[in-house]
Amino acid sequence: METRIDRIKKQLHSASYKLTPQREATVRVLLENEEDHLSAEDVYLLVKEKAPEIGLATVYRTLELLTELKVVDKINFGDGVSRYDLRKEGAEHFHHHLVCMECGSVTEIVEDLLGDVEEIVERDWKFKIKDHRLTFHGICANCQEKQSNNEK
């Protein structure tokens, strides 16, 4: 069976890059933390646990490479750091995010919510859409509940 790593390896090869141990360790960390939205520093610390000799610069270079190959998406929630998110396999579009202003949690929405909107934009603005970024800022279900409990 072809694993996810195998497929990423192929993608690298077809762009004439190698899956070095460092790159593999980095990809594994991303796979094992798919739900999180790790910064380069986060990834570095996690990779370091398995491969202590790795350098931060290598992590940055790998993440940049993976971004180029569209294996990951680089996102920015407005705090000063870039975060890296594995692209869902087969997903045509970048997924969306709900960022909680209370607790900072980030929830992913994989469903494509923008089909109709993109049609309108392409038609009315004559803009050829290649990608999108949609983030909602607000209060997550958890924090809403906490708030209403506090009011009791």
Place this chain on the structure above:
Amino acid sequence: METRIDRIKKQLHSASYKLTPQREATVRVLLENEEDHLSAEDVYLLVKEKAPEIGLATVYRTLELLTELKVVDKINFGDGVSRYDLRKEGAEHFHHHLVCMECGSVTEIVEDLLGDVEEIVERDWKFKIKDHRLTFHGICANCQEKQSNNEK
């Protein structure tokens, strides 16, 4: 008649801040360049033309202040800099952007495209939306035309 500056002045006062000459100069630059998406450095250079003694730190501090008061929105298109956008008066929601991957131009969409989408998100994810960020990356009408001309 109450000008836009007057209203911003009131907003500052009601949060017990003053509209100092430096702050006023900064706001004026933002008003005069509403269509652009200026970085702090951009704002600094423009303010410097009128008030050469101003410091970059003051511009940063002013922009931060205006962001807090929701007079401007701080946005990030993925290049390493924050940009500042005057919030449209009366606009309930932050407007959207089309970023051209060819020429880097940024077009604003003031229309609210997300009404339906927000309803879905609030209902299905129990997420109380306070704000949103929507950016499309693609090719603007101009660059599309240039490309098809080159192919001739």
Place this chain on the structure above:
DNA sequence: GTCTTTGCAAATGATTTGCAGCCTA
């Protein structure tokens, strides 16, 4: 061997902060 990739340290660039002086209530 040649070309790619790496780790380290130094460089860069955006943004923030410490602080002494300034201005205004």
Place this chain on the structure above:
DNA sequence: TAGGCTGCAAATCATTTGCAAAGAC
């Protein structure tokens, strides 16, 4: 005169780059 506000310079933080050594084909 006290506090907010400013300009400057130094500090910080994320990210990038130069370079010599190490590794892959």
